[in-house]
Amino acid sequence: MASDETRRALSRAFHELTLNLIGLFELYEADPELVEGAAEALGKVYRAHLQQRPSAPRGRGREAMDVLLDEMEAAGNAA
Amino acid sequence: MGLQYVRRALKTELRAETSMKLFDETKKRYPVLAEHETPLSVLAVLGDESERRWAEREALTRTLVTEEQERPHPLWAALLLAAYYPMLSRLRHRIYGDDLDPEDFDQLVVSTFLEVVRAFPLDQRRDRTCMHLRQMTQRRVFRHIREEHAARVLIAPDDISEMPPFAPEAWPGVPKPKRRRHRAGADPVDDREAVELLTSRAACLGQDQLDLVITTIVRGERLRVYVNRTYSDRGADERDRIYQRLKRQRSRTLTRLRGLLADLRCPRSVGGGLCPTGPEKEEASDGQ
Numbered sequence: 001m002a003s004d005e006t007r008r009a010l011s012r013a014f015h016e017l018t019l020n021l022i023g024l025f026e027l028y029e030a031d032p033e034l035v036e037g038a039a040e041a042l043g044k045v046y047r048a049h050l051q052q053r054p055s056a057p058r059g060r061g062r063e064a065m066d067v068l069l070d071e072m073e074a075a076g077n078a079a
Numbered sequence: 080m081g082l083q084y085v086r087r088a089l090k091t092e093l094r095a096e097t098s099m100k101l102f103d104e105t106k107k108r109y110p111v112l113a114e115h116e117t118p119l120s121v122l123a124v125l126g127d128e129s130e131r132r133w134a135e136r137e138a139l140t141r142t143l144v145t146e147e148q149e150r151p152h153p154l155w156a157a158l159l160l161a162a163y164y165p166m167l168s169r170l171r172h173r174i175y176g177d178d179l180d181p182e183d184f185d186q187l188v189v190s191t192f193l194e195v196v197r198a199f200p201l202d203q204r205r206d207r208t209c210m211h212l213r214q215m216t217q218r219r220v221f222r223h224i225r226e227e228h229a230a231r232v233l234i235a236p237d238d239i240s241e242m243p244p245f246a247p248e249a250w251p252g253v254p255k256p257k258r259r260r261h262r263a264g265a266d267p268v269d270d271r272e273a274v275e276l277l278t279s280r281a282a283c284l285g286q287d288q289l290d291l292v293i294t295t296i297v298r299g300e301r302l303r304v305y306v307n308r309t310y311s312d313r314g315a316d317e318r319d320r321i322y323q324r325l326k327r328q329r330s331r332t333l334t335r336l337r338g339l340l341a342d343l344r345c346p347r348s349v350g351g352g353l354c355p356t357g358p359e360k361e362e363a364s365d366g367q
Contacts, residue, residue: 026122027090
């Protein structure tokens with residue numbers, strides 16, 4: 001089990017990575033399926049490392065990364 | 080600089096090592112930037128229009144505007160342009176008319192936005208920066224278009240092809256010139272050669288533009304006659320608008336054609352003309 005400090009560092013890293021990917025997908029006008037697939041994969045890794053449960057239904061298309069970011073921010077506020 | 084260029088420019092900027100160094104340096108001066116490891120996450124926040132991120136978006140926008148005013152760099156301009164791309168694109172699509180080219184409209188929107196950013200009164204406008212940027216850009220763009228339209232209406236030069244033919248015989252003592260055969264009756268083989276030349280050398284101009292040039296320049300049909308013939312089902316006002324639009328399109332096409340066919344220009348002859356005279360041609364062939 002990771003310490004609180006490690007969890008916070010991991011949360012920040014996932015949050016920053018998600019923001020970067022949102023910017024990148026926006027810039028390159030990424031295909032919605034790619035965005036959805038990336039959000040699903042990133043969400044799985046995030047939840048597995050931080051023992052989180054999905055707090056909201058999975059986002060669809062271009063919204064998927066934003067939904068994941070909301071989930072991370074909600075978990076960060078709750079912690 | 081078109082709107083699509085904005086994204087390409089930012090992609091280039093984000094790959095540049097100097098931009099990353101600049102971003103890291105600038106982060107030290109602004110806490111709001113320090114939260115972001117790369118400009119990409121700044122872009123993500125700026126692109127999030129939800130109310131939850133309003134304050135962060137406002138702070139980031141003011142930071143980028145400050146930097147662009149005090150230490151201008153393509154990275155800040157590109158970031159702002161990319162972040163405001165949806166707004167600029169919506170504004171661009173609200174504009175229509177014949178006064179400017181579509182590409183000119185794009186360029187107008189982009190350059191006006193950057194002008195507004197560089198002159199934005201940060202001291203006077205302390206909040207709702209995003210809204211003010213949008214409103215000021217819109218006002219300037221529409222003012223520019225109104226001015227452009229007014230200038231065109233005032234000038235409205237007549238097309239030389241629509242002027243009545245020059246009649247020198249009307250002057251006493253001037254011999255009646257030989258009647259020129261109308262270009263519409265030119266040898267079809269000549270037409271075909273010209274058409275083939277244009278089609279092969281200037282295909283990039285688009286078939287519609289080429290057809291217009293071929294019909295009105297190569298075959299000599301007057302533009303007004305062409306419009307009346309082609310758009311006979313339209314009202315007189317609409318035909319007039321079409322005529323004005325096609326006239327401008329044809330001018331632009333001819334300008335581009337000159338560039339595409341520049342290598343075919345004849346050398347200036349001794350007599351001052353553009354092509355060699357008969358004796359010059361003979362001399363040239365004798366010398367070979």
